[in-house]
Amino acid sequence: xxxxxxxxxxxxxxxxxxxxxxxxxxxxxxxxxxxxxxxxxxxxxxxxxxxxxxxxxxxxxxxxxxxxxxxxxxxxxxxxxxxxxxxxxxxxxxxxxxxxxxxxxxxxxxxxxxxxxxxxxxxxxxxxxxxxxxxxxxxxxxxxxxxxxxxxxxxxxxxxxxxxxxxxxxxxxxxxxxxxxxxxxxxxxxxxxxxxxxxxxxxxxxxxxxxxxxxxxxxxxxxxxxxxxxxxxxxxxxxxxxxxxxxxxxxxxxxxxxxxxxxxxxxxxxxxxxxxxxxxxxxxxxxxxxxxxxxxxxxxxxxxxxxxxxxxxxxxxxxxxxxxxxxxxxxxxxxxxxxxxxxxxxxxxxxxxxxxxxxxxxxxxxxxxxxxxxxxxxxxxxxxxxxxxxxxxxxxxxxxxxxxxxxxxxxxxxxxxxxxxxxxxxxxxxxxxxxxxxxxxxxxxx
Numbered sequence: 099x100x101x102x103x104x105x106x107x108x109x110x111x112x113x114x115x116x117x118x119x120x121x122x123x124x125x126x127x128x129x130x131x132x133x134x135x136x137x138x139x140x141x142x143x144x145x146x147x148x149x150x151x152x153x154x155x156x157x158x159x160x161x162x163x164x165x166x167x168x169x170x171x172x173x174x175x176x177x178x179x180x181x182x183x184x185x186x187x188x189x190x191x192x193x194x195x196x197x198x199x200x201x202x203x204x205x206x207x208x209x210x211x212x213x214x215x216x217x218x219x220x221x222x223x224x225x226x227x228x229x230x231x232x233x234x235x236x237x238x239x240x241x242x243x244x245x246x247x248x249x250x251x252x253x254x255x256x257x258x259x260x261x262x263x264x265x266x267x268x269x270x271x272x273x274x275x276x277x278x279x280x281x282x283x284x285x286x287x288x289x290x291x292x293x294x295x296x297x298x299x300x301x302x303x304x305x306x307x308x309x310x311x312x313x314x315x316x317x318x319x320x321x322x323x324x325x326x327x328x329x330x331x332x333x334x335x336x337x338x339x340x341x342x343x344x345x346x347x348x349x350x351x352x353x354x355x356x357x358x359x360x361x362x363x364x365x366x367x368x369x370x371x372x373x374x375x376x377x378x379x380x381x382x383x384x385x386x387x388x389x390x391x392x393x394x395x396x397x398x399x400x401x402x403x404x405x406x407x408x409x410x411x412x413x414x415x416x417x418x419x420x421x422x423x424x425x426x427x428x429x430x431x432x433x434x435x436x437x438x439x440x441x442x443x444x445x446x447x448x449x450x451x452x453x454x455x456x457x458x459x460x461x462x463x464x465x466x467x468x469x470x471x472x473x474x475x476x477x478x479x480x481x482x483x484x485x486x487x488x489x490x491x492x493x494x495x496x497x498x499x500x501x502x503x504x505x506x507x508x509x510x511x512x513x514x515x516x517x518x519x520x521x522x523x524x525x526x527x528x529x530x531x532x533x534x535x536x537x538x539x540x541x542x543x544x
Contacts, residue, residue, distance in 0.1 A: 104129070104133070104169050104170075104171045105118055105169065105170045105171070106168070106169060107128075107164075107167055107168055107169060107170050108168065112152060115170070116145060116148070116149060119144050119145045119148055119172060120144055120145060120172075120174060120418075121143050121144065121145045121146070121421075122143070122144060122174045122175075122367075122418065122419075123140075123141065123142050123143070123144070123174070123175050123176070123177060123178050123180070123181045124140070124141060124144045124172055124173050124174040124175045124181055125138060125139070125140050125141075125172065125173045125175065125181055125184050125185050125188060126138070126139050126140075126141060126144060126147070126148055126170065126171070126172040126173075127170070127171045127172070127173075127188070127194075128163060128164065128167035128169075128170060128196075129167060129168065129169040129170065129171060130166065130167065130168060130169075131168045133169060134192075135188070135192045135194040136163055136166060136167050136194055136195050136196050137163050137167070137194050137195070137196040137197055138185055138188045138189050138192065138194050138197055139185065140178075140181040140182055140184070140185035141181065142178050142181075144172055144174070148170070148172075151164055152164075159196065163196045174367040174368070175367070176367070178251065179248075179251060182244060182247055182248055182251070185244060186239060186244045189244070206223075206224065206237060206238030206239060207221050207222070207223065207237060207238065207239045207242055207245045208221070208222055208223070208224065208226075208227050208235045208236060208237035208238055208239070209221060209235065209236045209237060209239070209245060209248070209249065209310065210222045210226065210227060210232055210234075210235045211232075211233045211234040211235070211303065211306070211307065212231050212232060212233060213231055213232060213233035214231065215280075216259060216263070216280035216283070216296075216299060217233060217300075217303045218258075218259055218260050218261070218262075219249060219258045219259070219260055219303075219306060220260055221242070221245055221246070221249075222235075224238070234307060234310075236310045236311075252306060252309060252310075253275050254275075254343075254346050255321070255343040255344070255346045255347040256302050256305045256306050256309065256317070256343070256347075257270075257274060257275050257276055257277040257278075257302055258276065258302055258303060258306055259276045259279060259280050259299075260276075261276075261280075263280055263281060263284060264281045265281065265285070266281060266285075267279040267281050267282040268281060274339070278295040278296075278298055278299050280299065282295070283295040283296050283299060301320070304320075305317050305320055305321070308320070317347065318344070318347065318348070321340065321343060321344040321347060322344060324340045325337050325340045325341050325344065328340055338535060341531065341535075342535060345528050345531055345532070348524060348528065370517075371416060371417035371418065371518075372417075373514055374417055374514060374515045374517065374518040375391050375416065375417050375515075375518070377513065377514035377515040378391060378515035378518060378519075379391055381508075381513070381515065382459070382482065382484075385482075385495050385497055385506070386482040388458065388459070388482055390458055391458050391459060392415060392416060392458055393413060393414075393415055393455060393456075393457045393458050393459075394413070394414045394457065394458065394459045394460075394461065394522060395411055395412070395413055395414075395447075395457040395459070395460050395461070396411070396412050396414075396460075396461040396462070396463065396522045396523060396525070396526040397409060397410065397411055397440060397443055397444070397447075397460070397461070397462050397463065397526065398410050398462075398463040398523075398526040398527050398529070398530040399429075399436050399439040399440060399443070399463075399530060400527075400530040400531050400533070400534035401429075401439075401534060406534055406537040407428075407429035407439060407534070408426065408427065408428060408429065408530055408533040408534040408536075408537055409426070409427040409429060409439060409440075409442075409443045409530055410424070410425070410426060410427070410526050410527075410529035410530035410533060411424065411425040411426075411427070411443070411447060411526075412424050412522065412525045412526045412529050413457075414518075414521075414522055414525075417518055419525060423454070424529060425447075425454075426529070426533045427442075427443050427446060428533075428537065429442060429443070430442065436464060436467070436468055437467055437468060437471035438471075440462055440464070440468055440471055440472050441471055441472060441475070444460075444472045444475055444476065445475065448475070448479060451479075456479075456481070457481060458482070459481075459482045459483075459484070460472075460476060460481055460482070460483045460484075461483075461484055461485070461486055461519070461522060461523065461526075462483070462484075462485050462486075463485070463486060463488070463523055463526055463527060464485050464486075464487065464494075465485055465487035465494050466485070466487075466494055466505045468485055469483060469484070469485035469494045469496055469505065470496070470503070470505065473496045473503065477498070483496060484496075486510075486519055486520075486523045487507075488523070491509060491510055491511060491516070491520065492507050492508055492509045492510065493506075493507070493508045493509075493510060493519070494506070494507055495508065
């Protein structure tokens with residue numbers, strides 16, 4: 099096991115200090131002279147968050163904490179939600195001095211789902227969870243901020259209400275965070291419509307319960323089912339909104355590990371990345387002359403029956419996302435043909451080998467049809483290519499023998515590099531979908 103990253107705060111030059119800190123989600127710890135945690139925090143981007151502590155604009159208690167701290171440590175995580183959960187566990191375990199100071203009450207908080215016509219999601223203390231009006235509760239959370247952040251993140255993909263009934267739709271309903279708003283439901287005159295809206299609201303509460311109980315797969319299944327149902331009813335705008343929520347859900351929750359794994363090995367992510375890359379190289383070397391996998395690019399195409407066609411190029415360096423290298427392509431021809439779209443994108447990409455760099459491997463989201471479309475092009479540039487077919491989570495590898503190309507299919511379920519492939523493919527899909535949605539929504543504003 100690697101040693102935990104511990105940086106000296108006041109003797110290391112700031113430029114050197116920040117070279118060590120990644121632009122990834124994770125948890126950071128300010129440590130005392132005896133390496134005891136003084137403060138634990140989480141960040142979507144560790145480098146950006148930690149740089150704010152040295153900006154010179156700090157409140158008194160934060161200044162005191164930074165002055166008292168002698169060391170800085172951090173643990174990288176896969177996602178924001180993971181960072182949030184790990185932060186809560188570390189605070190609970192170590193009771194850091196400056197986290198405890200920020201507590202507004204010695205009694206821990208719980209997330210409460212009330213028992214009423216339109217259940218609410220609220221925060222409450224231990225004394226409140228024994229009330230008759232409580233359906234379910236989750237916790238405890240030692241920090242108000244952590245509990246609020248968790249609810250805020252959940253609300254990004256499952257809208258819910260936290261207010262009593264009133265006469266007008268609440269302000270959060272206008273931005274889709276309380277949708278459908280109980281106030282709107284109660285004021286809907288048409289009975290069939292009112293019943294349908296209430297059913298939607300209760301369905302959202304059910305999804306929240308699944309999520310807080312750890313049943314992540316059930317939430318994903320319900321969100322996917324909702325998209326299909328809306329599309330079948332030809333309610334395409336609502337289907338697009340639901341699709342955005344599903345992408346947000348996947349981004350925030352994939353994957354979630356047991357926090358104890360990070361506590362046992364703070365360098366869990368680096369260790370996993372090295373293992374994934376090594377395993378992947380061993381697999382690919384059977385088919386390609388490949389010795390390193392520093393830069394992997396993945397391409398995906400997104401459109402609606404050929405309209406608003408967009409494509410994405412995401413880049414992973416040493417197994418980690420490199421967002422600054424991502425590219426979006428607005429396809430010049432709106433055709434309902436992924437093969438032709440990928441040919442266009444790959445040809446445009448190859449014009450930038452000098453300024454964007456040459457990839458060690460290209461992955462396309464698709465099976466044999468997509469791989470066979472771009473393989474002849476990339477073969478001329480000696481760039482290895484594989485496809486990832488979603489249906490069976492299998493790789494499609496082109497193999498050239500005796501001037502004949504065959505396509506090997508290999509399932510990745512039990513491979514050590516399987517998570518790496520899925521992570522890259524899902525990120526490519528998310529990025530392409532986001533640009534496609536942007537193009538689609540821009541037409542609605544005209």
